Amino acid sequence: xxxxxxxxxxxxxxxxxxxxxxxxxxxxxxxxxxxxxxxxxxxxxxxxxxxxxxxxxxxxxxxxxxxxxxxxxxxxxxxxxxxxxxxxxxxxxxxxxxxxxxxxxxxxxxxxxxxxxxxxxxxxxxxxxxxxxxxxxxxxxxxxxxxxxxxxxxxxxxxxxxxxxxxxxxxxxxxxxxxxxxxxxxxxxxxxxxxxxxxxxxxxxxxxxxxxxxxxxxxxxxxxxxxxxxxxxxxxxxxxxxxxxxxxxxxxxxxxxxxxxxxxxxxxxxxxxxxxxxxxxxxxxxxxxxxxxxxxxxxxxxxxxxxxxxxxxxxxxxxxxxxxxxxxxxxxxxxxxxxxxxxxxxxxxxxxxxxxxxxxxxxxxxxxxxxxxxxxxxxxxxxxxxxxxxxxxxxxxxxxxxxxxxxxxxxxxxxxxxxxxxxxxxxxxxxxxxxxxxxxxxxxxxx
Numbered sequence: 001x002x003x004x005x006x007x008x009x010x011x012x013x014x015x016x017x018x019x020x021x022x023x024x025x026x027x028x029x030x031x032x033x034x035x036x037x038x039x040x041x042x043x044x045x046x047x048x049x050x051x052x053x054x055x056x057x058x059x060x061x062x063x064x065x066x067x068x069x070x071x072x073x074x075x076x077x078x079x080x081x082x083x084x085x086x087x088x089x090x091x092x093x094x095x096x097x098x099x100x101x102x103x104x105x106x107x108x109x110x111x112x113x114x115x116x117x118x119x120x121x122x123x124x125x126x127x128x129x130x131x132x133x134x135x136x137x138x139x140x141x142x143x144x145x146x147x148x149x150x151x152x153x154x155x156x157x158x159x160x161x162x163x164x165x166x167x168x169x170x171x172x173x174x175x176x177x178x179x180x181x182x183x184x185x186x187x188x189x190x191x192x193x194x195x196x197x198x199x200x201x202x203x204x205x206x207x208x209x210x211x212x213x214x215x216x217x218x219x220x221x222x223x224x225x226x227x228x229x230x231x232x233x234x235x236x237x238x239x240x241x242x243x244x245x246x247x248x249x250x251x252x253x254x255x256x257x258x259x260x261x262x263x264x265x266x267x268x269x270x271x272x273x274x275x276x277x278x279x280x281x282x283x284x285x286x287x288x289x290x291x292x293x294x295x296x297x298x299x300x301x302x303x304x305x306x307x308x309x310x311x312x313x314x315x316x317x318x319x320x321x322x323x324x325x326x327x328x329x330x331x332x333x334x335x336x337x338x339x340x341x342x343x344x345x346x347x348x349x350x351x352x353x354x355x356x357x358x359x360x361x362x363x364x365x366x367x368x369x370x371x372x373x374x375x376x377x378x379x380x381x382x383x384x385x386x387x388x389x390x391x392x393x394x395x396x397x398x399x400x401x402x403x404x405x406x407x408x409x410x411x412x413x414x415x416x417x418x419x420x421x422x423x424x425x426x427x428x429x430x431x432x433x434x435x436x437x438x439x440x441x442x443x444x445x446x447x
Contacts, residue, residue, distance in 0.1 A: 037230025050124025062104030091144030095123030170216035207417030268292030268333030311339030
């Protein structure tokens, strides 16, 4: 099998050192583990100048789009890494799926307004990447065998030359404000409770959107937000016309490595506190909360079913249940579900069978998505979709795009939500939806 070529570069803990050189170029994308502030991620991955940009077309079914992605990987061609080299990417697809890509996989109503106009999916096909391994403290260019010698030399020159960062700025032109008043949120919450009591659903992830007019460079905003909220599934994707996706997600969606599948849903949240004793009490309360454990278990069961559609019978396990993970603004309750891909199935089959992630819909999943479309006035766009890569070996990793922002046409949007169950209180859920993105909004307002 053809083998990728590697070119070592000086190790950089912060990918901005390299990404700043190309972040405004076509198809520029960064998947960022946010070291050293975040501890769990191992690799950063960045690229630009894709061979193709694959957007979901009008009327195209979700699985037809996934088949187009599969064909693009086939056209790029198989490749392996040199012996004893462990890197996540050998050339392939990098980009996003919006939450609304789920409409192409399931029959859903079309009640919520699409006022942001974000394409449902956009992944580029890349024949090279710059990968930093924070465990081994290496940074290197990875060249797919089909990449021309001239392009390899251009990239080596680009990343080897001295680079002076541009001075840029970003600012809000008004404070971030929610689309829903507290009373409107309560009305939607009460309707969810009605559906729960009627037996339609057990849990609904109810979300509100926050927006503000803005000006300036989205990359400046990303760097400030990364410093304030380092998370292991961060990312930046340059879109057309100066638009950009900025993500600071703590949550993995699904990962595939050598046929092994893992998903890590987050369900259950408490705010961090500046006082260490109060902070520890918040964490202990979350770990002991019957409500949060019940919410988490509902989603674990849903995801066992989702990945079980693509995995070998008997291979789906729950090795981790109700673990605590702490981030700068919140404590989370996290579980892990694993499995092994069945013969004839691949990472894109898994996406088609399990997208969007059940941790941000509710249960049962399809009914939850129908209720979300009825009660949330606008479409979620990027929020609760995914930033992901799929490489030519079949390796994949993907996030749930929570704690994420879209900067487009002079406005910045972000979303916060939480799980509503039978014993939820509307005030607590309303406050939680704000707490999850408060650090993002306060950071932007301070720029």
